[in-house]
Amino acid sequence: MIKINQLNKSFGTLNILNDISFTIERGRICGLVGKSGVGKSTLLRCINGLESYQSGSVTINGVEISSLSKKELNSFRKNIGMIFQHFSLIDRKTVYDNIALPMRCWNIPKKEIQARVKELLKLTGLEDKINVKTRNLSGGQKQRVAIARALTMNPEILLCDEATSALDPKTTKDILNLLKMINESLDITIIVVTHQMSVVRQICDDVILLEDGHVVENGHVDEVFMRYSPALERFVGVDELEIKSGCNYRITFKQDINNNDFMSRMGVELKSVYSIIYSSTEQFKENKYDTYIIDIPEAFESDFVNYFRQNNVSYRKLLLNEKEET
């Protein structure tokens, strides 16, 4: 379990992380998101002990990172693998040598290294690349080598810093599927730092959103998405839809057997018409969610709000001239 409590981190007079607290349970995949420069990588580096902090605590399985001596920290880091956007491989060396590197540093016997590298090549689908120099691999293959290398010491935790940002969409999907498989089959806790909500949607169980050095959203991906807080909107805002007139609500609900006719049923049961300004469907791991922005008759506003509540629909009234993310 990773537990961060009231963590504060600054570089000189620049406060980066302010009073950060959260817990990540073993075996979860947690997305750490936020705008560029908000401190995501710094937070990862605090978790793996590469960065010190001014106050607060970072504990992993009950061990406070800042209490460890340098030697203890080195040994402790075996338990935490890390992969990066630009792979950090030694390009002139072979796939085998890159993966074997951490084990050689720990003086693991040659036979054990050979067996482990083979096992990891199989896991990552790289068996035929064993003797290829990594400079001759594609981006996706390089990231597979980096993942294999990060797993050599059987870590319980894998930290991924923008691991798919340099990859095309298809390769990104493959790498995310590989991470999901590793999480499920090896019970490894994964923290994924990303700008891309699509990454969160595809593999994360939980999400933590940072803004101005603070945690502004934290929870199960479905719950956070259903809440659709202004902070989440500020982060994902892409194209904007300006709300110019009427009485407008953003509503979101999970697609399931009980509500596949929700929109038409609502009109019939409330004996009222409404217009749809915007609609979208998004998939989060196994679940799909529908979002609508609807314009409703003002006289029926309380009926609609009661109806949303009764049907477990998350809702938020939009203000006129408010810019809505679509």
Ligand SMILES: Nc1ncnc2c1ncn2[C@@H]1O[C@H](COP(=O)(O)OP(=O)(O)OP(=O)(O)O)[C@@H](O)[C@H]1O
């Ligand atoms: N060693 C350092 N010394 C001084 N300032 C630093 C150092 N490392 C990071 N920073 C600053 O801390 C802030 C947060 O950086 P960080 O890399 O953690 O953000 P990030 O959210 O990961 O950004 P991005 O998404 O662009 O990678 C930035 O303003 C950065 O310039």
